[in-house]
Amino acid sequence: MSGNFRLLKEDSQTSARLGLLTTRRGVVETPVFMPVATAGSVKAVPPEVVAGLSARVILANTYHLWLRPGPEVIRRAGGLHRFMNWPRTILTDSGGFQVFSLAPLREILEEGVRFRSHLDGAELFLTPEESLAIQEALGSDIRMVLDVCIPYPCPRQETQRLTDLTHAWAERSLSWWKRQDPQGALLFGIVQGGMFEDLRRASARTLVSLSFDGYAVGGLSVGEPKELLFRMLEVSVAELPADCPRYLMGVGTPEDILEAVARGVDMFDCVLPTRNARRGTVFTSQGSFHIRNAAYKEDFRPLDPACSCYTCRHYSRAYLRHLFQAGELLVYYLLTVHNLAFYLRFLREIRKALREGRFSAFRQEFYAQKEERAC
Numbered sequence: 348m349s350g351n352f353r354l355l356k357e358d359s360q361t362s363a364r365l366g367l368l369t370t371r372r373g374v375v376e377t378p379v380f381m382p383v384a385t386a387g388s389v390k391a392v393p394p395e396v397v398a399g400l401s402a403r404v405i406l407a408n409t410y411h412l413w414l415r416p417g418p419e420v421i422r423r424a425g426g427l428h429r430f431m432n433w434p435r436t437i438l439t440d441s442g443g444f445q446v447f448s449l450a451p452l453r454e455i456l457e458e459g460v461r462f463r464s465h466l467d468g469a470e471l472f473l474t475p476e477e478s479l480a481i482q483e484a485l486g487s488d489i490r491m492v493l494d495v496c497i498p499y500p501c502p503r504q505e506t507q508r509l510t511d512l513t514h515a516w517a518e519r520s521l522s523w524w525k526r527q528d529p530q531g532a533l534l535f536g537i538v539q540g541g542m543f544e545d546l547r548r549a550s551a552r553t554l555v556s557l558s559f560d561g562y563a564v565g566g567l568s569v570g571e572p573k574e575l576l577f578r579m580l581e582v583s584v585a586e587l588p589a590d591c592p593r594y595l596m597g598v599g600t601p602e603d604i605l606e607a608v609a610r611g612v613d614m615f616d617c618v619l620p621t622r623n624a625r626r627g628t629v630f631t632s633q634g635s636f637h638i639r640n641a642a643y644k645e646d647f648r649p650l651d652p653a654c655s656c657y658t659c660r661h662y663s664r665a666y667l668r669h670l671f672q673a674g675e676l677l678v679y680y681l682l683t684v685h686n687l688a689f690y691l692r693f694l695r696e697i698r699k700a701l702r703e704g705r706f707s708a709f710r711q712e713f714y715a716q717k718e719e720r721a722c
């Protein structure tokens with residue numbers, strides 16, 4: 348819909364591409380990883396540090412911020428950027444996923460979703476228009492339409508019904524959007540269709556015919572086998588315009604991201620680097636490991652010798668293990684900084700490989716190193 352995305356280079360051997368997404372808060376090189384700040388904070392790490400790690404976009408969540416502290420508080424604070432002191436791009440998810448993953452006792456109606464708050468059980472009703480009104484109060488730069496995140500598995504007939512509903516809500520979202528002055532904010536549609544190739548293709552085509560600024564592929568990374576995730580991704584992306592950004596929601600491990608980039612995805616969000624850090628699991632160039640392992644009790648090396656992040660420059664595995672065992676809060680900060688640095692560096696390396704026309708060699712090297720580790 349809006350020409351905010353420029354294709355800079357397409358890989359010769361795969362569908363991978365290097366792009367530039369311009370939002371009203373800055374320019375974002377793609378493929379990009381977006382740290383998750385669901386409730387308005389990248390857990391345990393201040394925004395200046397997240398920006399210092401080169402993050403250009405973070406992701407917040409309509410459902411969580413709607414329930415607490417409420418959109419009016421954030422609107423009166425001057426919007427989410429001011430409220431959380433993040434001056435760069437913010438993408439807000441619509442709440443479609445949380446209503447199905449968090450809220451109990453829900454009812455999907457034509458008009459919207461009725462459910463009970465996971466915080467206090469209060470009865471709530473979320474419509475496509477209300478989700479966009481909340482995102483408007485938050486003042487995010489990229490907004491997602493309210494969709495139905497179809498669970499896995501789901502019978503074909505129910506998949507068709509929920510996908511049709513998602514399309515009706517997408518249409519209502521766009522007509523609401525056209526009645527507003529979005530002031531340069533972008534609106535993304537979300538492809539559903541469950542695990543049925545024909546429903547996936549039809550969903551992508553329907554959303555493209557409505558014309559959005561970008562397209563997310565939803566309803567994946569919901570417990571399905573990897574080969575199904577990538578097959579449904581391929582058939583969805585095949586129907587999406589090359590000159591619009593594609594966002595694969597909730598994915599994933601470094602390998603999943605690499606494979607999705609190879610299939611033409613530009614944008615990623617995932618809780619893995621931040622959530623795993625708080626659980627003591629770290630990502631490194633030698634694979635991932637759990638810091639509480641006794642093997643690290645007197646291991647005075649950094650988490651990853653190939654990492655130059657603050658944590659790796661100043662602290663050893665032994666110290667980080669000690670903090671984790673002692674329940675010292677500092678370890679959340681130190682491990683999250685490292686995992687985010689790892690993910691953001693990984694995407695930087697992917698963009699560099701694409702820029703230099705050696706993406707396939709980079710991908711082969713990634714698997715060769717993985718093989719080596721396995722021996």
Ligand SMILES: CNc1nc2c(CC[C@H]3O[C@@H](OC)[C@H](O)[C@@H]3O)c3nc(N)[nH]c(=O)c3cc2[nH]1
Binds near residue numbers: 406495497564597598
């Ligand atoms: C993990 N797998 C996965 N995440 C997904 C999310 C974001 C979760 C959202 O919830 C929070 O992360 C758990 C973040 O705020 C994130 O934006 C999705 N969101 C929407 N609207 N529709 C989907 O079909 C959908 C599918 C997903 N699959």
Ligand SMILES: [Zn+2]
Binds near residue numbers: 655688
């Ligand atoms: Zn590090």
